[in-house]
């Protein structure tokens with residue numbers, strides 16, 4: 259059940275260039291699934307900011323978010339501290355339907371701020387006995403986060419746009435190189451990357467997670483629609499019917 | 512404290528209702544609170560056929576507000592009547608349907624279709640949407656077109672008709688007079704103001720449609736001024752809206768001459784905006800020396 263809550267920040271720290279990890283206390287934490295997001299209100303901002311759930315600690319009843327400073331809102335969010343209160347709508351959106359899938363091996367493909375939700379997904383898959391291979395792309399070495407955490411879950415490959423770490427180039431270059439075997443791929447990142455990955459992995463089963471500017475974040479305003487491949491005159495709402503979609507379900511623009 | 516307010520076809524237990532396009536058809540926000548708390552509900556626009564709307568991005572944040580260019584996306588009036596409106600039956604609050612179109616014929620078609628629904632109490636005639644290529648705001652900025660479409664819809668409708676005015680005009684009183692002459696039972700004002708925001712990095716407008724409608728606190732002074740001017744000239748009932756966030760904002764609209772109010776953009780920031788405002792109203796009205804909502808209507812005029 260979706261609600262609005264005022265939640266306490268347990269910890270707030272920088273983990274890479276302009277990138278922050280925030281742990282938030284919430285009795286709803288155990289209900290949050292990989293792929294879902296929270297919608298955060300910020301003082302002096304009319305619209306909330308959607309941020310993915312990057313992890314859950316059911317014992318401690320906390321969830322983790324990871325964000326990068328992009329504009330005014332995320333800059334504001336970077337100034338919060340442990341002990342501060344966050345105004346959050348949660349849980350928002352759909353999740354990766356891994357409970358309904360037969361998976362032995364999964365390929366994780368993430369780019370930049372698309373990486374956080376995939377960490378929670380990869381961790382859950384690993385706990386379910388799935389073999390996980392992760393291919394992650396960042397702009398440069400300074401922006402890389404969670405590399406060791408992904409390595410604990412399985413083979414992890416990193417690409418940087420400027421070549422300052424790992425493979426120089428894109429996640430698609432690594433996929434070409436390592437030619438991984440998998441039953442399903444899961445991808446999240448900037449739309450150009452999602453397009454490239456969906457194209458490269460055409461014919462495979464997979465799920466992607468999309469971003470769009472949002473109004474309500476709960477499905478009432480029609481701000482965040484994406485057209486369907488089956489019939490481009492029909493659309494789905496990324497905030498409510500997504501952000502997770504089957505890779506061949508929607509038209510990426 | 513008596514919060515009731517009476518308008519044609521609408522006996523409201525309190526003056527606060529969500530604005531069209533900012534509340535869908537109620538389902539999502541019903542997860543946050545009991546919709547029976549609301550004075551009324553204005554649902555998303557209905558057109559003759561399903562509309563896909565504009566390309567994305569469709570929204571942008573501004574100082575104290577937002578731009579939107581949704582483009583009247585909706586499943587079409589028949590589907591709305593069959594699949595969306597019945598959900599609201601279980602709530603003890605009147606529903607107002609929002610009627611949109613590109614031609615007078617389409618407005619009349621939607622109006623006639625809605626005559627067959629028992630789930631609504633009134634129509635809001637949207638002649639002020641700035642985000643569609645044809646119709647919409649054209650009807651709302653040309654006084655003779657506004658008069659014509661109001662007259663035709665009023666002829667066709669079994670329900671009271673509230674005409675939603677566009678603020679994108681130089682003389683709001685003239686528009687109000689024209690639609691009042693054509694038989695409007697009430698006015699709803701204001702819709703959004705046409706605006707634009709340019710992305711510095713991309714060197715192009717953020718919204719794919721380029722322009723969008725500005726809403727939120729940024730437009731409140733304009734809404735207050737326009738309602739005040741219309742109230743000086745006419746006795747017609749007014750549903751006021753534009754930037755309402757708090758109970759104090761509601762009182763300001765009542766003082767300007769609104770008989771009831773609608774809350775739009777604030778729902779996005781705070782899904783509980785409407786019930787919280789309703790909850791705050793009694794003590795706030797008392798604080799400013801009023802004993803009922805109707806007591807405050809129009810009392811801001813000198």
Ligand SMILES: Cc1cc2nc3c(=O)[nH]c(=O)nc-3n(C[C@H](O)[C@H](O)[C@H](O)COP(=O)(O)OP(=O)(O)OC[C@H]3O[C@@H](n4cnc5c(N)ncnc54)[C@H](O)[C@@H]3O)c2cc1C
Pocket residue numbers: 295305306307308309310311324325326327328329330331332333371372374375468469470471472501571572
């Ligand atoms: C489902 C979803 C999950 C996301 N998860 C994460 C995450 O885990 N970590 C992370 O760092 N970022 C994430 N993002 C992107 C994040 O929402 C934006 O970076 C953020 O909204 C930018 O806000 P700003 O005020 O800093 O930027 P500004 O450019 O000042 O924001 C202006 C407006 O545009 C919107 N906006 C700008 N960029 C985006 C974008 N890429 N997506 C959606 N809205 C945008 C803002 O929300 C705001 O309304 C996610 C986006 C979505 C849709």
Ligand SMILES: Cc1cc2nc3c(=O)[nH]c(=O)nc-3n(C[C@H](O)[C@H](O)[C@H](O)COP(=O)(O)O)c2cc1C
Pocket residue numbers: 473479530531532533555556579581583609637640675701702703725726727728730752753754755773774775776777
């Ligand atoms: C996302 C969005 C969608 C809207 N859709 C409609 C609509 O379908 N029909 C309509 O008459 N007004 C629509 N409006 C206008 C609002 O009903 C309201 O008149 C306007 O936003 C001013 O009120 P506010 O400042 O409280 O939002 C929309 C506004 C927004 C922000």
Ligand code: FES
Pocket residue numbers: 471472473474475476477478479480481482483495496497498
């Ligand atoms: S953001 Fe409002 S419908 Fe998705």
